[in-house]
Amino acid sequence: MQEAGSALVVAASASALSRSLKRAGWTPFAIDGFGDLDTREYCRECQIVPLGKSGFDASALRSAIDGMKPTDVALYGGGLDSLPGVIEHLARGRLLVGNTAETVRLAKTPAMFFALLANLGIPFPETRFDPPCNVCGWLVKHGGSEGGVAVNFASNTDISKPYRYFQRQLETLPMSALFLADGTESRIIGFNTLWTTAADPLLPFRFAGAINRTSLSEPQRETLRGIVAQLVSALRLRGLNSLDFMTDETGGIRVLELNPRPSATLSLYDDELPSGLAGLHIRACLGTLPDFTLAAFPARAIQIVYAPHDVEMPGTLEWPAWCQNRPGPGCRIAKGAPLCTITADGTDESEVLSNLAARHTALIQTMIAADRMADT
Structure with a gap:
């Protein structure tokens, strides 16, 4: 088994993975799109590669990787779904702990992924690659996109972009299964x-957070365990992965996508x-599925706060302990960009939602108050 050493994390936001690595005794180094206070606190070194409207620039990311010192292992999180070449x-020259680029390419190429689901007999919403005659009730999505930013109503968006596909809209809440595989x-x-926000009409399905509670029945959970087992076997999935799904009008499971890497729900x-x-x-990526037990855990949620207007972070701001992904003083956050993440625990979903609102x-x-203090 690989002993704890140094680890390079590459992700749009490396904060959660870096924090977790440090808890396990690793020394994290990071390349991400924000370089927030949390990531800098957990990491020996953090390099920022700015995120554009379409995510990372592949060339800039490769250059940043080449510029980092050697580490014992390398791992990746969100932000690289459309960049298997990266x-x-x-x-x-590094020990990659995560799924291979080829696995990511298959999982994030819609034509290949939905063909795989069909071959395995795994249900998914009605999906097609040519525009429907009547777009009412259809969504348009794009392969390799993340965070719901490339999901829209088929009637409200350009349907001619590459790697797009059309999917029947379901009316239930999106959910996910976080799992570990060897x-x-x-x-x-x-x-x-999973929660989404329609605060920006151009991004009606943008990811807004998640809670570790669902209304799933035990038969539905058992069905999902079987689906996960099929995908692990077919794709040889390793490490932390996340499966997004919804239920249909009869309670049946319908798979939306597979994220073959650690997700925000970590x-x-x-x-x-x-x-x-x-x-x-x-450990799982290296072939050993750890034996662990999760005792009864509290209801817990994360919620992304998007900037309601252009913000320049004041140096006088004292961040509450329940804030994560905190931008540093002087950092400029554009309207609609992620500002930070707030967390809350509780005995049930209602208490968590109340705590998040407060x-x-x-x-x-x-x-x-910090803005006013900075102006005086």
């Missing part, structure tokens, strides 16, 4: 409800394991 580059076997870590469970999930991710209000009031 994952190949990351693996050169290429052969798998274990579900938890089932989650933060909902990481504190429940003494060594953190990133350590288990590494904390969101408190954060805005704290920022207003």
Whole structure:
């Protein structure tokens, strides 16, 4: 088994993975799009590669990888789903702990992924690659996109872009299963409800957060365990992965997509394991599915706060302990860009939602007070 050493994390936001690695005794180095206070606190070194409207620039990311010092292992999170070539580059001369670039390419190429689901008999919403005659009730999506930013109503968007596909809209809430795999076997870590926000009419399905609670029945959970087992076997999935799905009008499971890397929902469970999930991710990628037990855990949620207007972070701001992904003083956040993440625990979903609402209000009031102090 790989002993804890140094680890390079490449992700749009490396904060959660870096925190988890540090808890497991690793020394993280990071390349991400924000370089927030959290990531800099956890990492020995953090290099920023700015995110454009379409995510990372592949060339800039390769250059940043080449400029980092050698580490014992390298791993990646969100932000590289459409960049399997960068994952190949990351693996050169490094021990890559994560799924291969080819696995990511298959999972994130819609024509190949939905063909795989069909061959395995795994249900998914009605999907097609040519525009429907009547777009009412259809969504248009784009392969390799993340965070719901490339999901829209088929009637409201350019349907001629490459790698797009059309999918029947379901009216239920999106959910996910976070799981760990060693290429052969798998274990579900938890089932989650995913939240979206339509605050920006151009991004009506943008990811807004998640809670580690769902309304799934035990038969539905068992169905999902079987689906995960099929995908792990077919794709030889390793480490932390996330399966997004919804239920149909009869309660049947319908798979939306597979994220073959650690997802944002890692933060909902990481504190429940003494060594953190990133350590288990590494062990599973190296072929050993760890034996772990998750005791009864509290309801926990993460919620992304998007900037309501252009913001320049004041140096006088004292961040509450329940804020994550905190931008540093002087950092400029454009309207609609992620400002930070707030977290909340509770005995049930209702208490968590109440806590999140109160904390969101408190954060805005704290920022207003810090702005006033900076102006005096």
